[in-house]
Amino acid sequence: MNDARTVTKAVIPAAGMGTRFLPVTKSQPKEMLPVVDKPSIQYVVEEAVQAGLTDILIITGRGKHAIEDHFDRNFELEHYLEQSNKLGMLADVQVVNDLADIHYIRQRDPLGLGHAVSVAREHVGDEPFAVLLGDDIMVDNAALLRSMLDVHTREGASVLALLEVTPEEIASLGCAEADIVGDSLGRVRSIVEKPKPEEAPSNLAVIGRYVFTPSIFDALARITPGVGGELQLTDAIGLLLASESVYGRIFSQGRYDIGKKMGFLQANIELGLEHPDLGEELSEYLRELVRKRGLL
Numbered sequence: 001m002n003d004a005r006t007v008t009k010a011v012i013p014a015a016g017m018g019t020r021f022l023p024v025t026k027s028q029p030k031e032m033l034p035v036v037d038k039p040s041i042q043y044v045v046e047e048a049v050q051a052g053l054t055d056i057l058i059i060t061g062r063g064k065h066a067i068e069d070h071f072d073r074n075f076e077l078e079h080y081l082e083q084s085n086k087l088g089m090l091a092d093v094q095v096v097n098d099l100a101d102i103h104y105i106r107q108r109d110p111l112g113l114g115h116a117v118s119v120a121r122e123h124v125g126d127e128p129f130a131v132l133l134g135d136d137i138m139v140d141n142a143a144l145l146r147s148m149l150d151v152h153t154r155e156g157a158s159v160l161a162l163l164e165v166t167p168e169e170i171a172s173l174g175c176a177e178a179d180i181v182g183d184s185l186g187r188v189r190s191i192v193e194k195p196k197p198e199e200a201p202s203n204l205a206v207i208g209r210y211v212f213t214p215s216i217f218d219a220l221a222r223i224t225p226g227v228g229g230e231l232q233l234t235d236a237i238g239l240l241l242a243s244e245s246v247y248g249r250i251f252s253q254g255r256y257d258i259g260k261k262m263g264f265l266q267a268n269i270e271l272g273l274e275h276p277d278l279g280e281e282l283s284e285y286l287r288e289l290v291r292k293r294g295l296l
Contacts, residue, residue: 007149007211009129010053012044013116015061015107020259029064031134033258035267036275039070040258043137045099050142051149053130054100057123059107059116071102112230118220126214128152131233133208135259137267145209148249151185152211155247158240160188161209162248163255167197174206174234178248186248188241193227193234204248206234207255216240 018030025033031041041058048056060067074093081090103123107116117131130145138144148159162176174193178186190201210233219236226232240246256270257263272282289295 005128007128007130007152008053009055009057009124009127010048011057011059011117011120011124011129011131012041012048012134013059013107013113013131014041014064014067014134015059015110015116017061017110020261021264027063029066031064032066032070033264035137035256035258035264036271036278040137041067041134042070042096042099043139044132044134045071045102047138047142047145048130048132049100051130051145053145055103056100057103057105057120059119060104061107061110064106068104071096071099073097112225112228112232114220114223114231114233114236117233117236118217118231121217121220124214124217128211128213131208131210131212135257136208137256137258138209138254139256139271140254144249144251144254147251148209148211151247151249152213155245156213157245157247158213158216158237159211160191160237160246160248161207162186162204162250163207163252164203164250165205167200167203170195170200170203170205171197174237175200175202176204176206176248177201178204178250181247184250186250188237188246188248191234191238191241191246193232204250206237206248207251213240213244215244 014031016030018025021030021033032039035043045056058067078090078093081093105119105123107119144161148161151159160176162178165173171194174191175195176188177190178188181187192201216236219239222239223231223235226235237246256267258267273279
């Protein structure tokens with residue numbers, strides 16, 4: 001029986017230490033690293049809002065105050081911009097203040113993604129909710145997330161974002177085995193965290209977008225440390241499969257893996273090329289760089 005309720009809440013885990021980007025992340029959150037002219041976490045919040053999720057809980061950790069400051073008012077800066085007649089900049093700053101109803105809670109111990117999601121239980125309550133991971137930014141006008149919410153509404157089930165990847169890539173991601181039941185839609189049969197390529201049940205990786213029924217919290221309460229000694233969200237989804245259907249929305253475009261240095265650089269270059277103020281100049285620079293270095 002379909003008992004789906006409208007999803008209005010999003011959870012964004014942002015408590016990781018960002019070790020892959022040291023030393024820059026020693027003193028600032030990796031979620032505040034800029035992609036062109038916005039911190040990466042703003043892309044994630046904007047995606048949630050575009051999909052209709054305006055109650056957002058950000059899970060933070062030690063040294064993450066800059067995230068809260070970014071989404072808060074800065075009266076001195078706004079006054080300066082207004083007095084300097086820099087109204088375009090003022091509008092860009094003010095729109096961040098009013099994106100959504102944003103809440104914060106700290107993950108006191110870095111025990112893994114599963115633990116980070118579990119601390120959202122009191123805020124979420126007995127409601128379905130979305131989880132958006134900051135290492136993945138989607139530049140698709142929230143098309144993937146909206147489609148996942150549609151599946152949840154229709155099926156009353158949890159939904160995972162799935163992407164076909166290479167055997168080498170699957171070893172660093174969650175992997176799902178799914179039976180295709182519709183256009184780019186699968187019913188998940190099994191799931192495993194970071195399998196060896198030769199042991200992976202499929203080439204479908206679980207990417208950082210989820211829509212969960214509240215039952216995931218009971219599953220999270222039952223898991224024990226898994227891969228890397230952490231409490232893995234993947235393991236909780238595996239437990240959920242024993243009692244509920246879980247679907248996978250298969251997609252192929254719009255994602256940047258900014259949790260890796262190469263993906264971060266790709267996002268900055270490609271989104272920079274699309275920027276109205278930078279695109280033409282950046283394109284000219286890249287053509288000249290290619291010519292100088294004889295890359296073609």
